[in-house]
Amino acid sequence: MKNRIFAGVPSEDIAGYARAVVDGSTIHVSGVTGRDPVSGDFPEQADEQARNCLAAIDTSLRQAGASLENAVVCRVYVVDQASAAAVTPVLGEIFADIRPTNTMLICQIPAAGAKVEIEITASTAA
Incomplete structure (x- = not known):
């Protein structure tokens, strides 16, 4: 049985997705953009x-009984090379001891003002 976790954002209903899905021992977290959790604006x-993306992802992982420490795969989408250069040290800091696989792509992100979107695949806490 799959367990679905919702963040309560309008786009979940509009686009028909869950923030995360726990399927057996795997947690799939949808792509998360970096809105400020208080203002809702993009820094x-x-x-x-x-940092906002990873904090929101960690919240969803914790609802699934895990955390960023359980990350196995990290996929990062950025809008340009400058954003890639800014995001890379953050990933290095957060994942210094975790070391998930990582893919970073430069692409267009549909949310106006978003410069980064991150999705994570993690294992359930052992």
């Missing part, structure tokens, strides 16, 4: 957006 800096 100007990509590194701040990345």
Whole structure:
């Protein structure tokens, strides 16, 4: 049985998705953009957006009984090379001892103002 975790954002209903799905021992977390959790706005800096993404992902993972420490795969989408350069040290800091696989792509992100979107695949806490 799959357990679905919701963040309560309008796009979940509009696009028909869950923030995370626990399927057996695997947790799949949807791509998360870096909105400020209080204002709902995107910070100007990509590194701040990345930190917001990872905090929101960690919240969802904790609802599934895990945390960022359980990350196995990290997929990062950025809008340009400057954003990639700003986000990379944040990933290095957060994942220094965790070392999930990592893919970073430069692409267009549909949310206006978003410079980064991150999705994670994790294992359930052992």
